[in-house]
Amino acid sequence: MSTLRPTEVPHGVTAAGGYRATGVHCGIKSSPEALDLALMVTDRGCNAAGVFTVNRACAAPVRYGRQRLQAPPADGFRAIVVNSGVANAATGARGEADTAATARMVADALGLLPEQVLVCSTGVIGRFLPMDCIARGIEEASRSLEAGPGGDRAANAIMTTDTRPKQTAYRVSVDGVTFTLGGMAKGAGMIEPNMATMLGFLTTDLPLPAEWMQTQLRWAVDQSFNCITIDHDTSTNDTVLLLAPPSEGDRTPADSVAEAFQMLLLRVCTDLALAIMEDGEGVHSVVKVMVTGAESPADARLAARRIANSPLIKCSWNTGDPNWGRIIAAVGNSGAAFNIDKLVVRYGDQIAFERGCAGSATRADLVKAGRQPRWTLHVDLGVGDAEGYIYGCDLSKEYVQINIGES
Amino acid sequence: MSTLRPTEVPHGVTAAGGYRATGVHCGIKSSPEALDLALMVTDRGCNAAGVFTVNRACAAPVRYGRQRLQAPPADGFRAIVVNSGVANAATGARGEADTAATARMVADALGLLPEQVLVCSTGVIGRFLPMDCIARGIEEASRSLEAGPGGDRAANAIMTTDTRPKQTAYRVSVDGVTFTLGGMAKGAGMIEPNMATMLGFLTTDLPLPAEWMQTQLRWAVDQSFNCITIDHDTSTNDTVLLLAPPSEGDRTPADSVAEAFQMLLLRVCTDLALAIMEDGEGVHSVVKVMVTGAESPADARLAARRIANSPLIKCSWNTGDPNWGRIIAAVGNSGAAFNIDKLVVRYGDQIAFERGCAGSATRADLVKAGRQPRWTLHVDLGVGDAEGYIYGCDLSKEYVQINIGES
Numbered sequence: 001m002s003t004l005r006p007t008e009v010p011h012g013v014t015a016a017g018g019y020r021a022t023g024v025h026c027g028i029k030s031s032p033e034a035l036d037l038a039l040m041v042t043d044r045g046c047n048a049a050g051v052f053t054v055n056r057a058c059a060a061p062v063r064y065g066r067q068r069l070q071a072p073p074a075d076g077f078r079a080i081v082v083n084s085g086v087a088n089a090a091t092g093a094r095g096e097a098d099t100a101a102t103a104r105m106v107a108d109a110l111g112l113l114p115e116q117v118l119v120c121s122t123g124v125i126g127r128f129l130p131m132d133c134i135a136r137g138i139e140e141a142s143r144s145l146e147a148g149p150g151g152d153r154a155a156n157a158i159m160t161t162d163t164r165p166k167q168t169a170y171r172v173s174v175d176g177v178t179f180t181l182g183g184m185a186k187g188a189g190m191i192e193p194n195m196a197t198m199l200g201f202l203t204t205d206l207p208l209p210a211e212w213m214q215t216q217l218r219w220a221v222d223q224s225f226n227c228i229t230i231d232h233d234t235s236t237n238d239t240v241l242l243l244a245p246p247s248e249g250d251r252t253p254a255d256s257v258a259e260a261f262q263m264l265l266l267r268v269c270t271d272l273a274l275a276i277m278e279d280g281e282g283v284h285s286v287v288k289v290m291v292t293g294a295e296s297p298a299d300a301r302l303a304a305r306r307i308a309n310s311p312l313i314k315c316s317w318n319t320g321d322p323n324w325g326r327i328i329a330a331v332g333n334s335g336a337a338f339n340i341d342k343l344v345v346r347y348g349d350q351i352a353f354e355r356g357c358a359g360s361a362t363r364a365d366l367v368k369a370g371r372q373p374r375w376t377l378h379v380d381l382g383v384g385d386a387e388g389y390i391y392g393c394d395l396s397k398e399y400v401q402i403n404i405g406e407s
Numbered sequence: 408m409s410t411l412r413p414t415e416v417p418h419g420v421t422a423a424g425g426y427r428a429t430g431v432h433c434g435i436k437s438s439p440e441a442l443d444l445a446l447m448v449t450d451r452g453c454n455a456a457g458v459f460t461v462n463r464a465c466a467a468p469v470r471y472g473r474q475r476l477q478a479p480p481a482d483g484f485r486a487i488v489v490n491s492g493v494a495n496a497a498t499g500a501r502g503e504a505d506t507a508a509t510a511r512m513v514a515d516a517l518g519l520l521p522e523q524v525l526v527c528s529t530g531v532i533g534r535f536l537p538m539d540c541i542a543r544g545i546e547e548a549s550r551s552l553e554a555g556p557g558g559d560r561a562a563n564a565i566m567t568t569d570t571r572p573k574q575t576a577y578r579v580s581v582d583g584v585t586f587t588l589g590g591m592a593k594g595a596g597m598i599e600p601n602m603a604t605m606l607g608f609l610t611t612d613l614p615l616p617a618e619w620m621q622t623q624l625r626w627a628v629d630q631s632f633n634c635i636t637i638d639h640d641t642s643t644n645d646t647v648l649l650l651a652p653p654s655e656g657d658r659t660p661a662d663s664v665a666e667a668f669q670m671l672l673l674r675v676c677t678d679l680a681l682a683i684m685e686d687g688e689g690v691h692s693v694v695k696v697m698v699t700g701a702e703s704p705a706d707a708r709l710a711a712r713r714i715a716n717s718p719l720i721k722c723s724w725n726t727g728d729p730n731w732g733r734i735i736a737a738v739g740n741s742g743a744a745f746n747i748d749k750l751v752v753r754y755g756d757q758i759a760f761e762r763g764c765a766g767s768a769t770r771a772d773l774v775k776a777g778r779q780p781r782w783t784l785h786v787d788l789g790v791g792d793a794e795g796y797i798y799g800c801d802l803s804k805e806y807v808q809i810n811i812g813e814s
Contacts, residue, residue, distance in 0.1 A: 356500070400803060
């Protein structure tokens with residue numbers, strides 16, 4: 001990848017050729033300046049891949065999206081519409097009807113078939129979509145679609161508790177093939193079932209076969225969006241969608257191009273995942289919990305996740321307090337196999353624990369390592385050679401203040 | 408049980424006849440007024456039952472206690488010594504040696520065999536026990552053992568971040584048999600691997616067979632101490648011990664007496680568990696999460712635990728914010744089977760969610776129900792007739808303040 005030197009390019013979902021987008025205010029959010037409806041359109045029918053929340057109480061648009069992707073339209077997907085402010089979750093049959101109606105309205109406005117339109121929602125759970133606003137928004141958005149800067153407006157319109165839009169895009173040339181992959185995301189950390197949902201949208205101009213896209217997206221999401229945790233909640237609406245023009249004869253790109261795409265996909269997803277993390281509510285410190293020496297990758301991930309989700313450990317990360325006893329306790333509770341006499345805990349490169357006892361680092365060394373805004377906690381379980389990681393963050397008084405919903 | 412009318416009696420572990428106890432300051436805690444070593448002694452050899460932490464990184468005294476209980480001494484257990492201030496966890500071979508040495512010192516001071524002595528520690532992880540303090544403390548404690556008020560001093564000496572001692576005891580008469588069951592506990596909520604450990608000690612004068620005691624204690628702990636959660640951490644030192652004189656020929660008590668004992672054991676354990684809960688760091692609100700309509704008791708407990716451990720839900724409990732969308736999301740993530748169209752969520756008796764949509768309660772109704780210091784959140788999963796519960800609590804800014812360890 002380093003030899004490929006991908007170039008960073010602007011505009012996220014409209015960075016690649018063949019895509020137009022926009023964001024408008026249609027009245028779902030109360031502030032008249034707040035954009036609350038995004039529309040993305042492709043100039044030709046596209047293949048789509050999607051990864052959805054595993055929450056079994058998923059929202060109407062998630063059920064709709066899953067069905068659409070299972071039976072893709074003959075002429076390909078042409079549009080994605082996203083509203084922010086209302087999640088359309090916990091809304092029963094009426095919620096399902098509202099999602100279908102939204103797709104129909106986009107199809108009517110743009111001269112498409114309803115099955116060519118994907119629909120996402122994000123916002124408050126348990127409220128019905130204000131369909132008159134949605135109708136007005138779609139009407140207006142369909143007239144302001146634009147390549148380039150249109151993507152920036154779309155990234156703005158999908159925000160809820162986000163403090164800033166999240167976009168990224170890269171262009172790369174490999175063996176005579178040049179392609180662009182861009183994306184946008186929203187989410188103040190996968191963490192807010194009130195203003196719910198982590199959403200991600202990726203677009204490329206590299207022609208790809210549908211099934212291969214799905215495999216690649218699943219892999220990249222597992223290594224990026226599924227590796228961040230702010231609290232241990234998974235929302236009802238989490239969705240990541242990838243659009244690409246269909247390849248001729250459903251052919252996979254040549255090996256070198258395929259590999260460049262995989263690497264770029266992981267990079268775009270990781271950029272967006274860390275942007276979500278760093279915009280998390282009350283987050284001061286992002287910690288990569290790297291677990292090595294595990295019996296299996298699953299065990300490594302289990303231990304890393306347990307550490308990253310412990311409220312006590314998260315509290316200690318808020319101030320850089322080197323409370324490694326809490327790390328040992330979390331490993332012991334994780335279910336992962338470990339050998340206490342070979343377990344090693346490092347804050348950065350400072351050894352906090354080894355050979356069953358406190359390690360060589362002084363308290364000051366550990367405090368210094370743990371006070372960085374981004375740092376790595378390294379835990380070696382001492383029983384194998386598998387590894388895995390999770391990005392976690394501190395738990396702060398601001399997080400509690402934001403989420404107590406004093407009202 | 409209601410027809411039995413148990414009488415509440417004072418002094419916790421010394422409420423039953425045949426037990427003496429004390430608490431002294433030996434210098435483990437820095438404050439000269441702070442008691443930090445408790446000693447309990449039985450006048451005759453007793454049977455002991457124990458339930459220990461499932462944390463696989465358990466402390467030296469936990470490993471020691473498990474071994475002792477597996478090979479009980481021929482003449483029965485005679486003493487329990489507990490120090491607070493240092494957990495003797497993550498201390499390797501030296502920690503094991505220190506625990507064994509502690510038992511030997513108690514045996515020497517009281518003329519017992521070392522295997523007749525059980526040892527518990529609670530406090531900071533990763534430090535070695537100050538054995539000179541322990542020696543001095545055991546010496547002094549062995550001279551101040553006392554029935555009655557001695558138990559109160561012991562309850563005081565096992566505290567770490569607790570703001571108050573936790574004791575309870577009841578006496579009951581059934582079919583001509585009168586017996587007493589008392590206990591003490593420490594723990595500001597199972598939640599502090601810094602000043603680690605939930606500990607509980609129970610004593611009775613009812614003669615019991617060892618194996619039956621173990622079964623009863625396991626059951627009662629599962630229904631009480633294992634039903635509270637402040638954060639989702641299990642410490643390295645959690646231990647509950649029950650002492651009783653051996654019954655003749657290892658006979659189980661008559662049915663009516665056995666049943667009275669079971670009920671009283673559950674009551675004592677529940678009293679102590681809720682006392683730990685209400686003394687939890689920064690806890691304002693204790694919520695019983697009652698899950699009904701589950702496919703299995705395990706599923707009910709799974710859903711209840713997921714709800715009670717969600718940081719977002721815990722934040723909303725801090726102010727009584729009726730954020731039931733978070734409850735739906737947690738149920739969806741729990742892994743428990745449910746039917747979204749039959750799922751019912753009640754705050755007290757106010758219906759927040761039913762038939763897939765918002766229920767009949769107004770926001771004001773829900774706020775009122777959720778602002779009680781103790782209230783029940785009732786979730787019916789709509790797929791079976793099994794049930795289960797967990798006691799949870801709110802997440803507050805004080806909790807974060809206490810646990811960020813600014814130092």
